[in-house]
Amino acid sequence: MNKTMSLEISLEALIAGDRAEFARLVDAYSSPIYRLGFRMLGTPQDAEDVLQNTFLNVLTHLSTFEGRSSLSTWLYRIAANEALMLIRKKKPEINMDDSQAGENDEDLLPTQFADWSALPEDELLSGEGKKALDAAIETLPESMRLVFLLRDVEGLSIKETADALNLTETNVKTRLLRARMLLREQLSTYYGERIAREERQ
Amino acid sequence: MTDHAHTNCEELLGLLSAYIDGDLGPELCLELEKHLAGCDNCRVVLNTTKRTIDLVHAPIGKLDVPEDVRERLFKRLNLDDYLSQKS
Numbered sequence: 293m294n295k296t297m298s299l300e301i302s303l304e305a306l307i308a309g310d311r312a313e314f315a316r317l318v319d320a321y322s323s324p325i326y327r328l329g330f331r332m333l334g335t336p337q338d339a340e341d342v343l344q345n346t347f348l349n350v351l352t353h354l355s356t357f358e359g360r361s362s363l364s365t366w367l368y369r370i371a372a373n374e375a376l377m378l379i380r381k382k383k384p385e386i387n388m389d390d391s392q393a394g395e396n397d398e399d400l401l402p403t404q405f406a407d408w409s410a411l412p413e414d415e416l417l418s419g420e421g422k423k424a425l426d427a428a429i430e431t432l433p434e435s436m437r438l439v440f441l442l443r444d445v446e447g448l449s450i451k452e453t454a455d456a457l458n459l460t461e462t463n464v465k466t467r468l469l470r471a472r473m474l475l476r477e478q479l480s481t482y483y484g485e486r487i488a489r490e491e492r493q
Numbered sequence: 494m495t496d497h498a499h500t501n502c503e504e505l506l507g508l509l510s511a512y513i514d515g516d517l518g519p520e521l522c523l524e525l526e527k528h529l530a531g532c533d534n535c536r537v538v539l540n541t542t543k544r545t546i547d548l549v550h551a552p553i554g555k556l557d558v559p560e561d562v563r564e565r566l567f568k569r570l571n572l573d574d575y576l577s578q579k580s
Binding site: 311312314315318319322323326327330336339340343344347348351400401402405406407408409413416417425429444445447450465468469472473475476479480 | 503506507509510511513514516533534537538540541542543544545546547548549550551555556557558559562563565566567569570572574575578579
C-alpha cells in the first residue's frame with residue numbers, strides 16, 4: 293500500500309461528503325482490497341464483489357467512523373469481514389476456528405532444508421515459480437491467510453493487523469509464524485525439487 | 494534438524510518470525526544468533542523464510558485492480574465523474 297497516499301486523504305473532507313476525496317480513497321485502497329479478496333476467495337469475480345461491498349459499506353458507515361483506529365485499519369477490517377462473509381456463504385463447509393490444519397505445533401517443524409535463498413528473484417518467480425507461490429498461499433487456512441496477507445503482503449504492522457482482525461497481538465504473531473513456516477516448507481519442497489532436477493540435467 | 498548436536502532447534506524456531514521482524518529482545522536475539530552460527534539447518538530455515546517474505550513483496554507477484562474492475566466500482570459508487578482522475 294502507498295502510505296504517503298493514505299496520509300494525504302482527509303478524513304474531514306470524507307465525512308463532509310467530498311466525492312473527489314472519496315474517489316481518491318477508493319483509488320488508494322482498491323488494489324490492496326482487490327488483492328485481499330482475490331487471495332481469500334480465489335476468483336476475480338469474488339475479488340470484485342469483496343471490493344464493491346467494502347466500499348459500499350464504507351460509504352454507508354463513514355459518517356459514524358469514530359477514528360478509534362486509523363482509516364486504513366478500518367478499511368481493512370471491513371474488507372476482511374466482507375471476504376469472510378463471502379467465504380462462509382460460498383464455502384460453508386470451511387471451518388474457520390483455530391483448530392484447523394497447520395495449527396498444530398508438529399505441522400510447523402521444518403522437514404525441507406534445500407537452500408534456495410540465494411537464487412535471484414526473477415528465477416524464483418519465473419513461470420511455474422509464481423504458480424507455486426500462489427498455490428502455497430492458497431493452501432493456508434483462512435484465519436492464518438488473512439493475517440499473512442495483511443502483515444506480509446500489505447505491510448500492516450502487527451498492531452494494525454490485530455486491530456483490523458480483532459485479534460490480540462500475540463494471536464497475530466502466532467498465526468504469522470505458522471503461516472510463514474507453512475509457506476516456507478511448501479516453497480522449499482518445490483524449489484528443492486527444481487534445483488535437484490536442474491542439477492540432473 | 495537432527496544432524497547436529499543442538500537440541501533446542503524446535504524451541505528457537507518459534508522465535509524466527511519475531512527475529513525477522515526485529516521484534517526480539519537482545520538476550521533472545523543473542524541466543525538465537527549463537528545457535529544459528531552453529532546450525533546449518535536453522536540457518537537455511539531462517540534464510541528461506543526471509544526469502545519467502547521477500548517473494549510475496551516482489552512487484553511481479555503483486556496484483557493490481559484491473560482497469561475494468563475499477564471502472565465498474567466507480568460506477569457502482571456513483572463516482573463516474575472521477576474515473577479519469579486517477580491519483
